[in-house]
Amino acid sequence: MAEYQVPLKDMSFILYDVLKADELWQSLPALADHVDRDTADAILQECAKIAEQEIAPLLRVGDEEGVSFENGKVTTAPGYKEAFQTYVEGGWTGLGGLPEYGGMGMPKVITALHEEMLCSADISFSLYPGLSAGAGLSLGKHGSEELKQTYLTKMIAGEWTGSMCLTESHAGSDLGIIRTKAIPQEDGSYRITGNKIFITAGEHDLAENIVHLVLAKLPDAPAGPRGISLFLVPKINVNDDGSLGDENGVSCGSIEHKMGIHGSATCVMNFDDAKGYLVGEVNKGLACMFTMMNFERVGVGIQGIGSAERSYQNALEYAKDRLQGRALTGAKSPDQAADSIMVHGDVRRMLLNMKALTEGSRALSTYISLQLDLSTYAEGDAQKKGENLAALLTPIAKAFFTDMGFESTVAGQQVFGGHGFIREWGQEQLVRDTRITQIYEGTNGIQAMDLLARKVVASKGALFTLFADEVKAFIAENSEAEMSEFIQPLEIALDDLQSLTDSLIASSSDDINILGTAANDYLHVFGYTAMAFIWASMAKAAQGKLAQGDAFYQGKIKTARYYFARILPRRLSLINTAKQSSDVLFDIEDDLF
Incomplete structure (x- = not known):
């Protein structure tokens, strides 16, 4: 496997040349x-240094050694504990944390790129600080001052970590039917009893305490999701002076044996009359949890980007070194027994697909992160616009980026040929590790339904119009001849997406099932179109830098050209299938499957 190198130049190009993030920071007082x-x-x-030097070398050992479970305790793979301590000592656990509780308060556009580095280095390792950051975000927004002083400061410092305990064996995406109970106590605390599954970082040896955010219901709670409350439940109780006390009624019953991410502890957690504290208001637990959901789902999308980047680097290095066959136009390296496989059109197709999709995803992810920053730090109309655009594009970040990320890991494996199927080269691990990203934090099918039904149709197209207006403004501002090869197909793609959106909104009034049958296709049409917008933006920025004579910018323009010619047309067949009546799916009785 190639040694991972952080694409810092590309990240800098996106931040400053394309999105002008530095100008935005200076315009926001916060x-x-x-x-x-x-x-x-x-x-x-x-x-980049810690990702390349400390974490990336753990990828193989994390997979092969994994986590071990004995007597209710989880031990992480060799090297994880030491790397995590180095990570903590560098202050990285507080990168996006609230400054008043010890964090650096960096915006999402920076933490998102930081997350990509960790995910490229080792997704499994990234999940431990990632879950803490997510739990800390919810606690920082909704927790009482006492809870934040006691727990959030320690989480930001990396002394304690966090987890999110949502899923139960019978309640995955349908959280309204959870059974975990919370019984009020006279001292204002609650006694939490229930079982949770698939809990990432629910138990491990990296920190001395783990702060669990647990969804549960009070005895008199309304049925369904309106009756869910959120509770903070520490693994070890905390004394009044802040020191650790006795063990709470929290235990790990087992760990899952999984297809991938073996270095991440995925736990069954048991809460037996455990002491917990209410976060936010009673019966408002889902609202508290969804405070962090946009951030977390963008984070899962970034996992797909990170894996895709690692896959591309591996495959590119291999393709340049691997000698097989000759170019159709004649030998390119006549002094060698064969040419490198870079001369073969199909290999170049796979590599350019990976390059265009990964760089496009990184840029679009950063654009979405910028909307999250506006929703957090801006005021007035700018704040509202950022909030709405982030809400609209979050399901695309989660589903489209992970679908494209998985495609890129498989493409990288294909470039390796037979060597990609064996463990020696490490490529098959990326395929296994990335597969979960399409499943957790809401499956990609659920993300597609969220986009079409909850965001587009429920708003009667208003949220879509917000995005469309943004693209139209870019098109209007870039009508010069040198941009026409990008602007014309972007305009057509946007018009097609507008037409599809209008069609589905209209059709759903008579055929509600079309929301489910068209959702996946619609999300991908939207994703390819949004990526066309960001690739056109990158082409524009790169054109302004060509005079510098840097091949990087020429490469950007040529990759943009490839995207518009070979990837954007994928949407055309998806548009056709999305418009089909749901009858073709629902007219087949269950016993005919």
């Missing part, structure tokens, strides 16, 4: 005082 280009560059450069 960010202007503590983040600028120099600060961001220093952070990303230092993070």
